Amino acid sequence: MDNSAQSAEEERNRAQVQLIAAMSRGDKTALAGLYDQLATPLYSLAYRMLGDAGEAEDLVQDILLQVWRTAGSYDTSRGSVFSWIATLTRNRAIDRIRMRKRRSELLANAAPDLQPAAPEGDADSAGSLWLREKAAAVRAALAELAPDQQQAIELAYFSGLTQQEIAAQLNEPLGTIKARIRRGLLRLKDRLPSRL
Amino acid sequence: MISERHEELATLYTLGLLEREDRRAFESDLAGNAELRSLKADLAETTAALTLSVCSFAPPASLRARVLAAAGAESRHEAALAPVFRFPRWLPLAAAAGLAVTAIWLGRQNLSLREQNTALRTERELAELAYQAAQSQLQERTLLAEGMINDLGRQLREQQDLTRLKVTALASLAGNTPTAQAIAVWDPGRETGLLTIDRLPVIADSQDYQIWVVDPAYPIPVDGGVFKPGEDGRAVLTFHGDKPIRSVAAFAISLEKKGGVPKAEGPIVLLGKF
Numbered sequence: 402m403d404n405s406a407q408s409a410e411e412e413r414n415r416a417q418v419q420l421i422a423a424m425s426r427g428d429k430t431a432l433a434g435l436y437d438q439l440a441t442p443l444y445s446l447a448y449r450m451l452g453d454a455g456e457a458e459d460l461v462q463d464i465l466l467q468v469w470r471t472a473g474s475y476d477t478s479r480g481s482v483f484s485w486i487a488t489l490t491r492n493r494a495i496d497r498i499r500m501r502k503r504r505s506e507l508l509a510n511a512a513p514d515l516q517p518a519a520p521e522g523d524a525d526s527a528g529s530l531w532l533r534e535k536a537a538a539v540r541a542a543l544a545e546l547a548p549d550q551q552q553a554i555e556l557a558y559f560s561g562l563t564q565q566e567i568a569a570q571l572n573e574p575l576g577t578i579k580a581r582i583r584r585g586l587l588r589l590k591d592r593l594p595s596r597l
Numbered sequence: 598m599i600s601e602r603h604e605e606l607a608t609l610y611t612l613g614l615l616e617r618e619d620r621r622a623f624e625s626d627l628a629g630n631a632e633l634r635s636l637k638a639d640l641a642e643t644t645a646a647l648t649l650s651v652c653s654f655a656p657p658a659s660l661r662a663r664v665l666a667a668a669g670a671e672s673r674h675e676a677a678l679a680p681v682f683r684f685p686r687w688l689p690l691a692a693a694a695g696l697a698v699t700a701i702w703l704g705r706q707n708l709s710l711r712e713q714n715t716a717l718r719t720e721r722e723l724a725e726l727a728y729q730a731a732q733s734q735l736q737e738r739t740l741l742a743e744g745m746i747n748d749l750g751r752q753l754r755e756q757q758d759l760t761r762l763k764v765t766a767l768a769s770l771a772g773n774t775p776t777a778q779a780i781a782v783w784d785p786g787r788e789t790g791l792l793t794i795d796r797l798p799v800i801a802d803s804q805d806y807q808i809w810v811v812d813p814a815y816p817i818p819v820d821g822g823v824f825k826p827g828e829d830g831r832a833v834l835t836f837h838g839d840k841p842i843r844s845v846a847a848f849a850i851s852l853e854k855k856g857g858v859p860k861a862e863g864p865i866v867l868l869g870k871f
Binding site: 429432433436437440441442443444445446448449454457458461462465466469470479480481483484487488490491492495532533535536539540543554555557558559563564567579580582583586587589590593 | 651661
């Protein structure tokens with residue numbers, strides 16, 4: 402990643418931090434600005450994990466309202482705004498997946514090792530230029546991984562499965578799965594900018 | 598230098614895959630290792646970036662308005678609950694004075710509470726008596742409810758028994774009794790039937806109507822007995838075959854000589870099939 406791109410990244414993250422600060426003061430236009438920047442990736446993540454457009458909508462609304470309420474607690478030393486909110490969204494989606502599991506629904510149906518059917522709207526045309534460029538960069542970096550590493554990482558990130566469940570689903574020893582995740586994620590880290 | 602073991606723990610930690618004990622141990626390691634903290638922070642960004650690897654879909658346009666409306670509603674609610682308040686400078690002195698007054702007030706309250714304690718003890722004893730009375734009432738009602746449940750169960754079983762009865766309407770076969778109406782109910786368990794007939798033609802004294810039970814187990818219909826309707830053409834009677842009946846395919850009524858015959862000879866006037 403060249404220096405100009407790196408500084409653009411930092412500038413964008415600074416702008417998002419300012420939006421969070423404004424939200425902590427009750428500025429609703431800041432929430433609208435953050436929504437415009439992040440709603441698409443958050444919704445796409447929620448949809449990918451849950452496989453249900455309505456549930457994904459509810460989840461994104463819950464998360465953005467949580468961010469609205471707790472904006473004052475955001476600490477820049479703990480990571481970028483995007484990382485913070487994406488992690489909140491993923492964790493909440495995992496909670497829902499595990500709740501389904503408790504309701505005896507088959508987790509295998511929710512484990513998205515395959516792309517679920519698309520909701521209405523044009524795929525990949527949504528979102529800002531920034532998002533489209535970043536998405537392309539992440540996909541390219543993922544594609545450079547060995548297929549077994551890619552599969553283990555995707556399952557670990559999107560499915561809500563435990564280490565043991567991932568090993569069972571891929572029919573591999575637990576140690577092998579851990580090693581694949583370690584090698585794959587470290588390689589991804591080297592390929593991607595430190596902050597998105 | 599970070600060990601492979603720590604690298605592995607860091608990747609699993611950022612993906613939320615560590616068990617509770619491993620997670621606590623790793624967090625303890627993080628506290629004393631700046632290099633490990635830096636690795637964990639970078640991995641957290643990398644992990645979050647995986648969000649962008651999914652196929653991208655825009656949420657419905659209505660979601661934006663919904664989020665903003667909900668945020669606005671929360672703001673108004675909080676504003677209503679927590680009005681802005683600034684502490685005045687004289688607050689510490691006022692607080693000290695307030696504490697002194699409160700101490701005096703608490704002393705008085707102590708005496709008052711002792712008196713109230715005695716009254717409350719009496720109230721409690723009364724409440725216990727009321728509780729015991731309520732409990733015995735509850736036990737009585739429980740017994741009553743159990744009785745009602747048993748009754749309902751019995752009624753239900755009786756209704757279920759009714760479902761095994763077979764019912765058929767008998768019709769005039771040859772048009773010789775066009776106005777007659779007849780219903781036959783057969784209880785297979787008891788091998789007994791109930792026949793209700795209306796508007797059956799009145800017959801001579803030398804004749805009888807005879808009931809036949811058609812059971813495929815026998816080559817000819819089984820004799821179910823004879824009867825004679827009243828002058829109004831009505832008859833209600835129970836009947837059963839003169840042989841054991843395994844299954845009933847039909848009932849028939851024929852016009853025979855008085856006292857009946859072992860095998861139907863006269864005209865069949867009514868027939869009802871299952």
